[in-house]
Amino acid sequence: MPKPDREREESALRYSEENYRLVVETAPDAVISIDERGGILFANPATARIFGYDPTELIGKPLTILMPEFLRKLHENGFSRYLATGQRHINWQGTELTALRKNGQEFPVEISFGELSRDGHKVFTGFIRDISEREQAQQALQMTQMELARVSRLTTMGELAASIAHEVNQPLTAVTNNSSACLRLLAADNLKPEVLRRALEEIVADGNRASGVVARIRGFIKKEPAEKNRLDINDVIQEVLALAERELYENRVRLERQLTNALPLVLADRVQMQQVLLNLIMNGIEAMLAVTDQPRSLWVQSRVDDSGDILVAVRDSGTGLGSEADRIFTPFFTTKANGMGMGLSISRSLVENHGGRLWAMPNSPMGAVFSFTLPVSAGTPA
Amino acid sequence: MTTASIVFVVDDDPSVRSSIKFLLSTVGLRAESFESADTLLHKKLPDVPSCLVLDVRLRGLSGIDVQRTLAARNIQIPIIFLTGHGDIPMSVRAIKAGAVEFLTKPFRDQDLLDAVRVALEQDRARREKEVEVTDLQRRFDSLTAREQQVIAMLVSGMLNKQIANELGTAESTVKVQRSRAMGKMQAQSLVDLAKMIEKIKGPSEKAS
Numbered sequence: 001m002p003k004p005d006r007e008r009e010e011s012a013l014r015y016s017e018e019n020y021r022l023v024v025e026t027a028p029d030a031v032i033s034i035d036e037r038g039g040i041l042f043a044n045p046a047t048a049r050i051f052g053y054d055p056t057e058l059i060g061k062p063l064t065i066l067m068p069e070f071l072r073k074l075h076e077n078g079f080s081r082y083l084a085t086g087q088r089h090i091n092w093q094g095t096e097l098t099a100l101r102k103n104g105q106e107f108p109v110e111i112s113f114g115e116l117s118r119d120g121h122k123v124f125t126g127f128i129r130d131i132s133e134r135e136q137a138q139q140a141l142q143m144t145q146m147e148l149a150r151v152s153r154l155t156t157m158g159e160l161a162a163s164i165a166h167e168v169n170q171p172l173t174a175v176t177n178n179s180s181a182c183l184r185l186l187a188a189d190n191l192k193p194e195v196l197r198r199a200l201e202e203i204v205a206d207g208n209r210a211s212g213v214v215a216r217i218r219g220f221i222k223k224e225p226a227e228k229n230r231l232d233i234n235d236v237i238q239e240v241l242a243l244a245e246r247e248l249y250e251n252r253v254r255l256e257r258q259l260t261n262a263l264p265l266v267l268a269d270r271v272q273m274q275q276v277l278l279n280l281i282m283n284g285i286e287a288m289l290a291v292t293d294q295p296r297s298l299w300v301q302s303r304v305d306d307s308g309d310i311l312v313a314v315r316d317s318g319t320g321l322g323s324e325a326d327r328i329f330t331p332f333f334t335t336k337a338n339g340m341g342m343g344l345s346i347s348r349s350l351v352e353n354h355g356g357r358l359w360a361m362p363n364s365p366m367g368a369v370f371s372f373t374l375p376v377s378a379g380t381p382a
Numbered sequence: 383m384t385t386a387s388i389v390f391v392v393d394d395d396p397s398v399r400s401s402i403k404f405l406l407s408t409v410g411l412r413a414e415s416f417e418s419a420d421t422l423l424h425k426k427l428p429d430v431p432s433c434l435v436l437d438v439r440l441r442g443l444s445g446i447d448v449q450r451t452l453a454a455r456n457i458q459i460p461i462i463f464l465t466g467h468g469d470i471p472m473s474v475r476a477i478k479a480g481a482v483e484f485l486t487k488p489f490r491d492q493d494l495l496d497a498v499r500v501a502l503e504q505d506r507a508r509r510e511k512e513v514e515v516t517d518l519q520r521r522f523d524s525l526t527a528r529e530q531q532v533i534a535m536l537v538s539g540m541l542n543k544q545i546a547n548e549l550g551t552a553e554s555t556v557k558v559q560r561s562r563a564m565g566k567m568q569a570q571s572l573v574d575l576a577k578m579i580e581k582i583k584g585p586s587e588k589a590s
Contacts (some may be wrong), residue, residue, distance in 0.1 A: 168489060171397065172400055172487070172488045173401075176489075176491070177404065177405045178401045180491035184491070202397060202401065334467040
């Protein structure tokens, strides 16, 4: 009697095994099992398509050959820590990492894995999904958005510039016409005092008009009323660094934070401070794009300076300020092909509206340091 | 500058208008100014050599619109455009549509005065030619139908005899009609007459 039962059990087990084998072999994701030493025990056919290795040539090899250099040590440390303590240092369900193909190409993957024990030994099995296409689509979308923002900003600035040109050119035209006419009459000995007086009055009026236009532009730039709150500048720095994270990563910029803990609070407009910091960080990144033979490093530092103000410094290892150092804060001055030349001049006026200063210095041995200060908010325990 | 020419200045800015008038007055040019394209277009322009100094950027109709409207009304006044910002595509369009000059504000006084001189000269020459053509047309219209016919045939190169044959009259009759027509047209020779007919027919034939 028990025999047919056992046969049925065996048949069910065989079916189950067959079923799992089929699932694993037809899965579009790479399925890889490793032992406790990190050696590869099994790899399914999709592994060949994704990584470029034949599954058989992977057996016995360390898992780390599927990782880029910079992740190998991290993986080994994390793996041995888990074996020793049982503490997971990454999410086991759907972590995004960088993987390495046989041809040396790095690509983004999403990894999920689990473990089971056999004869007292642990076996880990991971599902690895190639997400390059998804990433590319996201990047394309982001590029489009950035381009759109840039174009709309340029259009606005272009219109503004055209309108300023027109507004200033009108009085300038009148001034030059009136002056030229007087010079002509003077040369012909035919300039009557009454005519001269009227011309000079008009010249003065048009001069005042032109300076009125300039004053209005200044008003326009500071139009946004600042909403000042007491805040920790380190929070603002962290928010902006989160925004710039992708930009830093994609341009292979190494970021170093040197933030002083428990800084006194400042009274500032959060959004305006974000604008200033983002501007300095993006400038720093752009200044390093031309650097290909050395590491690109960006340091962001916060501290209390000698006079008791909060000081924030953004330091890059880029091409530096060169001979243009004096002019970078001038409106419409730019060294960039696509720049409007407004970023630094606006940043400076924002900082000055907060009672602080913004300045630039050369960095040693290369690059630039942009620093700004903000006064400490009254009533803060220093 | 010579007799009774006038420069029309259209700019929405009163200081610019008066300063241009002042500048033109230093070389003895008379100017009349308008604050908009509309006020200019509603005015009957006097029948003297004139030109237009026109800001591209006006409230309401733009300078380019004015150029187009005048062309549609067959008013052939030369135009000098002024612009506050060097708009290259627009200046190319304006020049192609027959503008004399395109100046960016603020301009050199000499540049404006030179452009105005060229424009007035151009308008004067056009007017002289127009007067001559009108006069010739009037003379031509005073001919009888038969005289006009004879002249047309002569100019096309036919001999008296051929014309007589064609019209079914005597050669002597053709000779009389011919000399009468030459007299009315005040033509000294056959070549002279041919040139006159050419001038009358010229523009209308091109147009058709």
